[in-house]
Amino acid sequence: MIPSHTLPRVLHGAVGRPLTLEQHEEAFAMAERPGTLLEQLEASGLTGRGGAAFPTFRKVQLIRSQRHHTKFVVVNAMEGEPAAHKDQTLLSANPHLVLDGAEFLASMIGAKNIAICVARDNPTVVNHVGRAIHERTRRSLRGPKLELHTPPWRYVAGEESALIHWLDDNKSLPQYRPQKPHILRIGHSPALVDNAETCAHVGLIGRYGADWFRGLGTHDSPGSTLVSLSGAVDRPTVLEVPLGTSLRSILEAGGADPDPQALLTGGYGGAWLSGVHLDAPFTNQALGPLGGTVGAGILVVLPKSGCGLVETQRIAKWMANESARQCGPCAFGLPALADDLAQLTHGSHDPQAVFVRLVERCGVIEGRGACRHPDGVTRLVKSALNVFAEDIERHMRGAPCTGSRSSQHYVQVPNLEREEELVWE
Amino acid sequence: MGMRRKVGGFVLRVNPILCDGFGHCHELAPELVKVDEWGYPIIVNTPTPLADLGALESARYAVRGCPRQALNIERIAEQP
Numbered sequence: 001m002i003p004s005h006t007l008p009r010v011l012h013g014a015v016g017r018p019l020t021l022e023q024h025e026e027a028f029a030m031a032e033r034p035g036t037l038l039e040q041l042e043a044s045g046l047t048g049r050g051g052a053a054f055p056t057f058r059k060v061q062l063i064r065s066q067r068h069h070t071k072f073v074v075v076n077a078m079e080g081e082p083a084a085h086k087d088q089t090l091l092s093a094n095p096h097l098v099l100d101g102a103e104f105l106a107s108m109i110g111a112k113n114i115a116i117c118v119a120r121d122n123p124t125v126v127n128h129v130g131r132a133i134h135e136r137t138r139r140s141l142r143g144p145k146l147e148l149h150t151p152p153w154r155y156v157a158g159e160e161s162a163l164i165h166w167l168d169d170n171k172s173l174p175q176y177r178p179q180k181p182h183i184l185r186i187g188h189s190p191a192l193v194d195n196a197e198t199c200a201h202v203g204l205i206g207r208y209g210a211d212w213f214r215g216l217g218t219h220d221s222p223g224s225t226l227v228s229l230s231g232a233v234d235r236p237t238v239l240e241v242p243l244g245t246s247l248r249s250i251l252e253a254g255g256a257d258p259d260p261q262a263l264l265t266g267g268y269g270g271a272w273l274s275g276v277h278l279d280a281p282f283t284n285q286a287l288g289p290l291g292g293t294v295g296a297g298i299l300v301v302l303p304k305s306g307c308g309l310v311e312t313q314r315i316a317k318w319m320a321n322e323s324a325r326q327c328g329p330c331a332f333g334l335p336a337l338a339d340d341l342a343q344l345t346h347g348s349h350d351p352q353a354v355f356v357r358l359v360e361r362c363g364v365i366e367g368r369g370a371c372r373h374p375d376g377v378t379r380l381v382k383s384a385l386n387v388f389a390e391d392i393e394r395h396m397r398g399a400p401c402t403g404s405r406s407s408q409h410y411v412q413v414p415n416l417e418r419e420e421e422l423v424w425e
Numbered sequence: 426m427g428m429r430r431k432v433g434g435f436v437l438r439v440n441p442i443l444c445d446g447f448g449h450c451h452e453l454a455p456e457l458v459k460v461d462e463w464g465y466p467i468i469v470n471t472p473t474p475l476a477d478l479g480a481l482e483s484a485r486y487a488v489r490g491c492p493r494q495a496l497n498i499e500r501i502a503e504q505p
Contacts, residue, residue, distance in 0.1 A: 176440045178499075327441035328465035364461050370442050 002028070004208070004215025008240045009224050010200040015093045015238075018128045021135045024096040028207060038064075038108055041202065043210035045222050049086075050076060050195030051267065051296040053221075053284055056202065062181055063192040064109045070189040071111035073144070074167065075102050077118045077125070077196035078151065078158030081267040082318075082412050083298045086226035087196040088125045089238040091118070094200070095132035099146065101199030104206040106144040109192055114144050116196075117163055119153035126150055155268075155322035159371050160184060160193040162324070167191075173324050174371035195296075197226055216242035221283040225294070229254040231264070231301035231410040241282065247299075248278040256301045262308055262387050264411060266295025268315050269376020271383035272308060291383055300411050307403035308388040309395060311411045312381060313341040318413045319377045330374040333365035337381055344395055345404060351396035359385065433502045434472030437484050441465075443495035453490045454483035472501045 002009070012027055013019045019027060041060065047053040063071065075098060077087040091098060102114045116133070118126050126148065133146045149167060151157050157172035164184040166172040175184075184191050194202075201223060205213050214222045221243040227250055230236035234255035241250055251258060260275045265287060273280075273292035280286050284294050302308055320334035340358040348354050362378040369375070385392065391401055437457050439450075446464040450457075457480060459467040473480045481498075488496045 174442075176442045178438060178440070328444060328446050328463055329441065329461065332463040332465075333461075364467065368441060368465070368467070370440075 002208075004212045007216075007224060007242070009204060009216075010090060010097060010197065011093055011226065011238070011240045012097070013093045015089050016124075018092055018095050018132065021096055021132070021139060024094070028097065028100075028204070030207060037104055037206055040205055040210045041108070044205045044213040045210075045220075046198065046201055046205060046213065047221065048195055049197040049201070049225060049297065051269075053294065056194065056198055059192060059194070060105065060108050062183065063190050066183060066190040068189055070113065070187075071106075071109055072167075072186050072189055072191040073102050073106045073109070073111045073114045074160075074163060074191050074193045075114065075116040075196050075199050076158060076160065076163055076193055077116065077129075078153070078163065079119065079122075080153070080155040080158035080322075081228075081296060081298060082414055083230050083264075083267060083300050084228045084296050085236065086228050086238050086297055088122055090196055090200060090226065091125050092128050095129050096136075097200045097203045098196050099132060099136065099199075099203075100206070101201065101203030102146075102194075103143055104202050105192060105194060105199065111192070112144050113147065115147050115149050115167055117149045117151055117167075119157070120150035121153035154324075155319065156324050156371060156373050159373070161371065163193060164191055173326055174369075174373070176370045197297075218244035218281070218283055218285075220285050221294075225282075225297050227254075227282070227297045227299055229256060229299050229301070230412060231299075232257040232260060232303040232306070233301055243283050243294075244281040244286075246279050246281055247273075250282060250299065251278070251301065257303045259304070260301045261304045261306060262302045263292070264300035264302065264311075265298070266293035267298040267376075268319055269373065269380060270295045270298065271379055272302075272312070272387040273383075274387045291386065302410050305403050305406070306408075306410050307345075307391065307401050307406075308384055309341070309345045309391055310404045311409065312384040312388075313338065313345050314409065314413045315411055316341050316377055316381060319373070319380075323373060324371075327369040327374075329365050329368040333361060334374060334377055337361055337365070337377065341381065344392060345400070347395070347398060347400070351398075355392070355396065432475065433500060434474045435481065435484065436470065436472050436499050436501055437468050437487065438497055438499050439466055439468055440495045440497075443493045445493055445495075447492050449490045449492060450487040450496060454480075454487040456480060457484055458487065475500070 042057045046056045079087045151166045161175040217223045263273045316338040320338045323330045325331040343354045366378045451460045
């Protein structure tokens with residue numbers, strides 16, 4: 001049993017050389033099970049690590065209460081965010097822990113099938129997972145059936161209803177869910193969708209129990225989390241930190257710029273956080289009032305020399321292109337937002353009107369899509385308008401900052417070469 | 426149609442995936458549906474009381490008039 005206070009917990013082993021099943025069983029010895037799994041999961045207070053931070057126990061209980069002879073557990077390792085690398089790092093270091101967690105979840109809800117979804121654009125990870133599944137089936141054919149699925153990589157393809165849609169009907173498009181909570185179904189079978197990191201934590205809770213899990217983190221957000229750190233850093237890394245670590249020490253551990261202008265928290269549908277809040281602990285409870293979010297554990301560091309407006313504009317443009325174009329407000333609204341931001345950044349004949357229109361459009365678009373994709377973009381844009389207010393003022397006066405003229409960018413955005421040939425499968 | 430108790434309210438809901446922005450709902454129920462600059466409906470979010478028969482009537486017209494059948498009326502129990 002690994003002591004509760006040491007890290008790494010889930011990120012065990014070397015990235016790129018995944019532990020074999022034997023090594024995995026040696027590293028994470030099976031302790032005698034502390035009580036029933038479900039009670040342990042409830043007591044642990046684990047929240048989903050995919051971005052929404054929804055309590056995993058409540059999700060499990062909802063699917064568990066459904067009466068159906070077939071159920072599915074879906075492990076979401078799609079990782080649509082270009083700035084996130086945590087799931088691929090986890091799966092290329094320790095795939096069996098994720099599979100263990102998925103099997104625990106399957107036993108809790110009574111599922112006979114587990115689908116692991118990895119984007120096909122990432123063949124190394126697909127290979128690692130495929131090999132891990134092969135090792136397991138060679139050992140024993142008992143237990144739930146493991147399947148590897150490789151949907152195409154798109155930003156919204158990792159959204160849970162889009163993922164289920166892919167498994168159900170080979171279309172990775174989000175679905176309309178009028179009532180909440182909505183039970184996602186493959187065919188008629190209810191499916192439990194959980195992030196790969198959440199599954200890894202479940203794998204550990206099933207072994208060592210809730211008290212062990214609560215050995216790290218704060219009371220409201222217990223446990224540890226993976227953080228993908230990029231931007232103005234020595235090299236982009238994935239770190240495992242206890243929740244509640246101050247942002248400053250995360251940046252220090254990752255070798256980042258110690259005095260940044262701002263941080264992008266939560267991902268591309270997240271929010272900018274001003275650099276003055278570096279002492280805030282990394283939890284949703286603490287970051288929420290400041291305007292930030294933990295999200296999928298993404299931190300992008302923007303140094304003083306960068307221009308937040310340019311970065312936001314690049315993200316918004318890419319996110320507009322990644323829209324599934326199903327809902328009008330998202331398909332037409334996001335390009336309009338990106339266009340307004342470009343006019344603010346590079347100047348227009350009436351910047352004041354552009355600014356007013358941008359704020360208005362943010363309010364109009366919000367909450368009117370089938371999924372949360374447009375809401376994420378408007379949240380990002382609104383936080384940028386708050387955090388970079390002075391800079392925007394300067395841009396509007398026609399005296400943009402030096403950062404906006406440099407060609408160096410800090411937020412990684414995939415290039416839009418294939419913009420015209422965007423095909424939705 | 427039997428007598429329904431006119432308690433609680435209703436909200437018009439749109440399925441944004443089906444909606445193609447024809448704008449018929451805005452024509453048929455202007456008090457419940459506004460239109461954004463791209464022609465897609467912005468629906469009044471606060472529940473309208475069911476007792477407001479005129480609004481209910483126009484909401485029904487909007488539901489029936491939608492070429493994509495993207496609208497429906499959701500009844501909401503009265504908040505205490």
